[in-house]
Amino acid sequence: MRHSILSITGGAGRLRVLSVALVFLGATGCRRAEPGRDALYVSAPFAGLAEGLFDGEVTFAELKQHGDVALGAIESSNGELVVVDGRCYQVKGDGSVAVLQDWQKTPFAIAKLFHPDRTLEVTEEVDYPRLRKLLDEKLGNPSLPYAFRIEGSFSHVKTRSVAGQKQPYRRLIEVIKDQVVFELQNVSGVMVGFRIPAYVEGINVPGYHLHFVTADRTAGGHVLAFRSAKLHVAADAASAIEVALPHNSKFAASDFSHMDKNEWDQILGRVPLDK
C-alpha cells in the first residue's frame, strides 16, 4: 500500500458515477436484543467542542465501554480520533498515527457498540456525496441514527487533522482554519462514522460524519472527500441516544444560546470556510 500526503487548497472535481451494484446481505435481527447496549453514545454535547471546550472528560477506557466504533476529538484538540474494532487511533496534525492509551481523554466523541443490521457491497465507483445518497436510499429510516464501518480500497481519500492547542483554547472554527489537509492516493483502509438524524441538533450535528484510518494504521483523519470502487459497508441503527455531560464548571457555565449551524458545517468541512 502506498499513499502520499499533500496539502491542498482547491476542491476536488465532481465524479460522474454511472452505476453502483448493491447487494444487501440482510439483517442480523439482533440489534434490539440487549437494552442499553444499542445506544448511540455521545461523550459530551458537540456545542461545547465548537466553543473550545477541549479539556478531556472521558477516558478512552470508558469510551470503549460505550463503543468499538467511534470518532471524535482528543484532549487539547490534538488530532482526530478514529476508533476501529475497539482500538483508538490518534491521527495527529502532522499526519502520523499513534495508538491512544486507556488513560488519555476525549473532549467529544460519538461511539456505538457495533452490531451491524445490514451490510452493503459497493462495487462501482462512488464519491462521498454518491455514497451518502446510496445509503439514504438503501437504509431509509431518516430519523434513526446509524453507525458505519466502511472498509475498502480508495483511489483517493482527502482527510484533515489539527494540531494540539494550548490554553486558553480558541474556538473550534479558529482551530479548523489552521487544519492540515492530506491527500491519500491508492490506499486501503476503514472509514468509521455516523449518520445523525435532523432532530439531534446541538448535541451533535445532523448528517454524515466519517473518520478514516489506513489499513496499516499510518495515515487518516476526518474525511473531507474520497473515491472508491470497492467498499464493504456495515450499518447499525441505534435505538436510543445517551449523552454524557461534562462534570466541570466551564461546561456548566457555558451559554449555548447562540449556536451557529453554518459554522458547524464549516467545521465538518461540508461548506467552505469563511476567510
Next chain:
Amino acid sequence: MRHSILSITGGAGRLRVLSVALVFLGATGCRRAEPGRDALYVSAPFAGLAEGLFDGEVTFAELKQHGDVALGAIESSNGELVVVDGRCYQVKGDGSVAVLQDWQKTPFAIAKLFHPDRTLEVTEEVDYPRLRKLLDEKLGNPSLPYAFRIEGSFSHVKTRSVAGQKQPYRRLIEVIKDQVVFELQNVSGVMVGFRIPAYVEGINVPGYHLHFVTADRTAGGHVLAFRSAKLHVAADAASAIEVALPHNSKFAASDFSHMDKNEWDQILGRVPLDK
C-alpha cells in the same frame, strides 16, 4: 381549597414584583452518586410529537423506572401528563384528572429520578417570568438540564389541556389551536418540570416547561402562567441525557429536517398562536 375553571382568551397582565426572599438550603451532594440514575430521560424526541406521532410507545410502568418527576403527553394526545412523587396523572381536555394505569402509554415524556441538589423558598409574589429569572440567577449552570418540583400556594394558575385525538392524527400545533384553557384561582398544588439547555434542540425544546396538578389532584395541566407568593422549589441537575427512540416504522420514516422552532414555542404557549 377552592378553584374555578374558566375558559379565557386574553393574556394575564404583567406583575410588578418588588422583592423576593430566597433561602438556599444547600445541596445534598449526592447527585452523581449513582451513574445512570442521574440522567434526564426523554421517552421520544419532541420532534415526533410535534409532527403528530401520538401513538403510545413507553408504558407508565417503564416511565416510572426513569423518573418520579415527569411531564409530557398521553397516547392519542389525550390530555396533559403530570408525574408527581411517582404517581402519574392525566389532566383531561375537560379539566378533570385521572390516575394513569401502568399499562397506559406516553408518546412523549421527560422524566427524572428526583434527588434535589438545591431547595429554594420563595416568599414574595412571583409570576412565571419572574420565577424563571430567579431560578436562572440562583442556579446558574445554563448548560445543565434541571428537574423541578415546585410546591406552593397560588393566587392564580393558568393551565391548558387538549382533548384526545382520533387517527389520522393532526400535527400538534393544530391540536393546540383547540386547546382548552383553565384559570385556577387560590389553589395549592405542585408544578413539576424541567429547564432544558439550549443545545438540546429537536430532542426537546430549550427553556422552562412546567405542568401543574392541584394538591387534591382534581385540576391542573400545562402551565401557561401563574402567580404565587409561597413556593418551595426543589431543583435537581442532571449529569446525562438518555433519549429512547420509538420502535415503530412511522417514527423511523419521519423526516425532521424542517422543524419550525417558532411553532414549538407556540405549542408550549410561550408565544401567541398564529391564527
